[in-house]
Amino acid sequence: METREQVRQFIISNFYVSDPxxxxxxxxxxxxxxxxxxxxxxxxxxxxxxxSVSVEDQEMLPENLDAVSNIVKFVHKKTGK
Amino acid sequence: MxxxxxxxxxxxxxxxxxxxxxxxxxxxxxxxGPDEFGVYRDARAGLAHSRLSIIDLSxxxxxxxxxxxxxxxxxxxxxxxxxxxxxxxxxxxxxxxTRSDTEVIVHAWExxxxxxxxxxxxxxxxxxxxxxxxxxxxxxxxxxVRPLYYAEHEGQLLFASEVKALFAGAPSFPRxxxxxxxDETFTFWTVxxxxxxxKGITELEPGxxxxxxxxxxVHDVAYWKPIYPEGATHRFSGSLQDATxxxxxxxxxxxxxxxxxxxxxxxxxxxxxxxxxxxAALAQRAKPSGFRTFSLRFADAEYDETPYQRAMVERLGxxxxxxxxxxxxxxxxxxxxxxxxxxxxxxxxxxPLFLLSKLVRDSGxxxxxxxxxxxxxxxxxxxxxxxxxxxxxxxxxxxxxxxRLLERLYPWLLRSPVSQQAMTRQFFGRGLENARxxxxxxxxxxxxxxxxxxxxxxxxxxxxxxxxxIGRLLSNLPAEFPRWTYLAQDQYLEVRTxxxxxxxxxxGDRMLMGNSVEGRFPFLDRNVIALANSLPASFxxxxxxxxxxxxxxxKDLVTPAILSRAKQPYRAPDALxxxxxxxxxxxxxxxxxxxLKASGLFDPRAVGALWNKCLARKDGQFSNADNxxxxxxxxxxxxxxxLVRAAPSTKVPVIKTFIEK
Numbered sequence: 153m154e155t156r157e158q159v160r161q162f163i164i165s166n167f168y169v170s171d172p173x174x175x176x177x178x179x180x181x182x183x184x185x186x187x188x189x190x191x192x193x194x195x196x197x198x199x200x201x202x203x204s205v206s207v208e209d210q211e212m213l214p215e216n217l218d219a220v221s222n223i224v225k226f227v228h229k230k231t232g233k
Numbered sequence: 234m235x236x237x238x239x240x241x242x243x244x245x246x247x248x249x250x251x252x253x254x255x256x257x258x259x260x261x262x263x264x265x266g267p268d269e270f271g272v273y274r275d276a277r278a279g280l281a282h283s284r285l286s287i288i289d290l291s292x293x294x295x296x297x298x299x300x301x302x303x304x305x306x307x308x309x310x311x312x313x314x315x316x317x318x319x320x321x322x323x324x325x326x327x328x329x330x331t332r333s334d335t336e337v338i339v340h341a342w343e344x345x346x347x348x349x350x351x352x353x354x355x356x357x358x359x360x361x362x363x364x365x366x367x368x369x370x371x372x373x374x375x376x377x378v379r380p381l382y383y384a385e386h387e388g389q390l391l392f393a394s395e396v397k398a399l400f401a402g403a404p405s406f407p408r409x410x411x412x413x414x415x416d417e418t419f420t421f422w423t424v425x426x427x428x429x430x431x432k433g434i435t436e437l438e439p440g441x442x443x444x445x446x447x448x449x450x451v452h453d454v455a456y457w458k459p460i461y462p463e464g465a466t467h468r469f470s471g472s473l474q475d476a477t478x479x480x481x482x483x484x485x486x487x488x489x490x491x492x493x494x495x496x497x498x499x500x501x502x503x504x505x506x507x508x509x510x511x512x513a514a515l516a517q518r519a520k521p522s523g524f525r526t527f528s529l530r531f532a533d534a535e536y537d538e539t540p541y542q543r544a545m546v547e548r549l550g551x552x553x554x555x556x557x558x559x560x561x562x563x564x565x566x567x568x569x570x571x572x573x574x575x576x577x578x579x580x581x582x583x584x585p586l587f588l589l590s591k592l593v594r595d596s597g598x599x600x601x602x603x604x605x606x607x608x609x610x611x612x613x614x615x616x617x618x619x620x621x622x623x624x625x626x627x628x629x630x631x632x633x634x635x636x637r638l639l640e641r642l643y644p645w646l647l648r649s650p651v652s653q654q655a656m657t658r659q660f661f662g663r664g665l666e667n668a669r670x671x672x673x674x675x676x677x678x679x680x681x682x683x684x685x686x687x688x689x690x691x692x693x694x695x696x697x698x699x700x701x702x703i704g705r706l707l708s709n710l711p712a713e714f715p716r717w718t719y720l721a722q723d724q725y726l727e728v729r730t731x732x733x734x735x736x737x738x739x740x741g742d743r744m745l746m747g748n749s750v751e752g753r754f755p756f757l758d759r760n761v762i763a764l765a766n767s768l769p770a771s772f773x774x775x776x777x778x779x780x781x782x783x784x785x786x787x788k789d790l791v792t793p794a795i796l797s798r799a800k801q802p803y804r805a806p807d808a809l810x811x812x813x814x815x816x817x818x819x820x821x822x823x824x825x826x827x828x829l830k831a832s833g834l835f836d837p838r839a840v841g842a843l844w845n846k847c848l849a850r851k852d853g854q855f856s857n858a859d860n861x862x863x864x865x866x867x868x869x870x871x872x873x874x875x876l877v878r879a880a881p882s883t884k885v886p887v888i889k890t891f892i893e894k
Contacts, residue, residue, distance in 0.1 A: 170839035185684025190856040
């Protein structure tokens with residue numbers, strides 16, 4: 153499965169999104185209310201366990217974590233794709 | 234403390250109310266008043282009453298009338314200044330047959346009409362029927378401690394303390410959940426009166442009186458409104474020390490009245506926090522020996538406050554009882570809890586309080602004081618401090634140290650990785666540009682709850698097209714709202730949305746009455762409220778020190794540890810209570826696709842994803858959103874099962890007082 157699909161699947165099931173079509177890749181997950189402040193930790197755990205990478209403190213930034221497209225870009229950077 | 238109900242014919246010639254249905258209405262509220270039942274009926278109107286005898290045990294039966302039997306009352310609550318009002322009325326020539334506060338309301342209405350309610354200091358829901366002028370008056374206390382609902386059905390007006398009694402009085406009433414009520418619940422954490430979660434049923438607003446004459450609606454008036462300072466107008470003019478003394482006096486008097494105006498023993502809750510400790514300490518002055526206190530303990534250490542409670546018990550030397558609450562008990566008792574809240578809830582916090590009131594009742598006590606209302610009146614909640622920090626931050630949005638003040642409120646932020654603060658800033662920094670607008674302080678909470686609407690079914694979403702709960706609330710604010718300080722604005726919205734609708738309805742009155750115990754709330758005394766509202770913002774929230782003036786009052790009343798401890802919000806295990814292997818069968822039943830389709834409220838696929846996630850995570854680290862979602866879905870499903878699908882009560886109690894005119 154490609155990264156984008158994996159990330160979307162995770163967001164949709166973990167944050168119980170009932171209308172996947174309405175989940176835009178570029179939309180802020182925090183602004184949309186899909187993720188709250190503790191939900192961010194769930195995203196980090198998902199990235200680390202699914203892609204076997206380690207997310208450093210200084211990488212926990214909205215530009216890496218706060219949208220499907222940001223997460224995909226970040227994962228690609230970390231895995232060297 | 235009691236339950237009230239009634240039926241009045243609308244239009245010029247409606248059928249007389251049925252004795253059988255009036256009796257069933259009283260029977261549906263047996264928990265509110267198990268001691269005696271009464272019914273009054275004439276050709277146009279009927280009143281029903283379930284009594285919990287507390288004042289004037291021998292002659293306080295209801296319905297009760299004036300001297301010539303033309304004005305009848307069904308009353309739930311207490312008028313704490315009834316002794317003083319009675320003296321005033323006797324001066325005016327009124328003669329009394331009983332010692333009850335109920336009779337005082339009858340004569341007060343005769344003497345002063347609608348102006349009578351302003352004179353009353355207490356907690357009440359009352360129905361007055363003047364058979365001469367064929368006038369029905371429904372009235373509720375200032376902040377909505379006691380509930381009152383009404384509905385029209387087939388040419389009749391029905392009213393009752395609880396929705397289940399309304400349904401019992403109108404078996405053919407179409408029982409259905411109201412999408413707008415659900416939308417408000419998943420925004421504000423509860424419905425805001427007059428909205429309810431039931432189609433066709435209205436909740437009388439706190440502080441209102443509503444009048445019908447000859448079967449037609451006349452008017453609905455707010456006999457009381459909260460007053461906050463506008464500049465120097467209405468503002469307490471003394472120093473902080475003056476305010477401390479004034480509050481000390483008002484609180485002591487409020488507590489004393491609630492202790493002595495009862496013909497049965499009065500006890501007190503003791504949570505381990507500041508508010509109930511102050512109340513218990515003041516109450517004990519009114520009853521130095523044999524005073525009883527009651528505490529809730531949690532098997533989960535995270536929520537438990539036992540050491541603070543016990544230190545206070547030792548200081549006061551009260552006769553103390555405790556109940557230890559586990560996750561399993563919360564799950565087991567939850568259906569009963571929802572039967573009494575009669576509305577969906579997003580927290581399990583009411584459940585332990587239901588177990589606590591059972592302990593009180595089993596101990597033979599019918600009345601307890603609690604500390605509820607202090608956080609609303611004296612700005613105790615974190616949300617007030619959070620709003621202050623966010624407004625301060627908004628004046629310089631680029632500042633990186635201003636948002637760090639949030640760490641003072643939420644110490645866990647300090648422990649999180651430095652860079653995660655970027656995410657936190659993103660979260661709390663949303664909408665900073667609205668810092669001057671109404672609702673800014675509540676926005677993080679409202680948007681957090683609103684996000685859960687993604688779990689609603691497509692049909693519910695369709696029904697809500699074009700509806701905006703926040704917009705509706707904010708377009709209906711008092712004209713003076715913009716002239717209040719930001720703290721007063723935040724306090725007003727907190728009181729308007731949650732004091733009656735959640736705190737009293739779900740944690741206070743309902744959980745107490747579910748076990749036939751009356752709650753009394755010194756912080757919701759008329760004079761305490763007026764004083765609290767008049768204080769400058771800095772007396773309540775001094776920089777980030779919450780309840781500042783109350784802490785000054787409490788200095789010699791509570792243990793130093795209670796005075797200096799950080800505020801611990803009252804919480805109970807939420808989703809955690811329902812995922813254990815020993816969970817009751819109804820949980821999985823109501824979470825099943827079949828049950829979700831049957832109620833039609835939620836999207837089974839999205840709920841399935843949530844539920845599977847929760848069941849897989851036994852470590853218990855649930856986000857706030859997951860917790861609220863699980864409890865909100867289960868409680869909505871229970872409301873649907875118990876109050877929509879189930880047939881109304883047909884229980885017929887033995888009527889001790891029956892008056893037929």
